[in-house]
Amino acid sequence: MLQTNQCQEIKCPIQFVVDLLGNKWSILVLRELFGGDRRTYELLAALPGISTKTLTQRLRELEAHGLVERRIYAEIPPHVEYSLTPKGHQIKPVMASLKEVGTQWLNQESCFCALTDDR
Amino acid sequence: MLQTNQCQEIKCPIQFVVDLLGNKWSILVLRELFGGDRRTYELLAALPGISTKTLTQRLRELEAHGLVERRIYAEIPPHVEYSLTPKGHQIKPVMASLKEVGTQWLNQESCFCALTDDR
């Protein structure tokens, strides 16, 4: 098997990021946190369609990889805040370029969506 | 329903890109094409694990969105080449920032994968 994951990684850095963030929600959660610290219910409200389960899963993953920090306030009712770590902030350029290209593409194709949009 | 997708898009540009490229293979296919035009079997070889079915699906999507061009040579056996369109080239900054941050993260965490890696 030799899945030992030694330091000498054979992996492509792009693939590494895609494996971590290439799902339906991770990037959007991070986008939200770039707007400042957020409580759980705020994230739920800002991400229409996400379930508590999925949100928690994504947050735990991001936390495990050191991109997000979870701060718990000893209050009742419970109070939890999520924030970006310095490592999380490193994806800022990705965010910026995504926004840039997304904006370009929206402008280019928004006017014949009715014809071409198949998803 | 009002799903009519009029020109005034409510959609976030980041989400727009994530919806299109946020899957297991699209980014990696594009990464490959940034290395130059590629034939089908070359893509299959360069992307270990991908199936012909999935590759075709991703290529068709990228083509439908105008990011990739498919050129057919009238030969036997068949000969097809895929290349990036100008629109496809627009994601270059995304590619670059992904590579940048991926490299950083690999260096940061490759040495305690054995402890933290849960996927």
Place this chain on the structure above:
DNA sequence: CTGCATCCCAAAGGATACTG
């Protein structure tokens, strides 16, 4: 409020076989 557990469904994707 937070978030876990359960159940369940839909989508993504892999393997294989087959056609032109």
Place this chain on the structure above:
DNA sequence: CAGTATCCTTTGGGATGCAG
């Protein structure tokens, strides 16, 4: 070589109910 069709497995993720 390129691509399709079929079958099947895995995964993602939504809904709900419940506990702290």
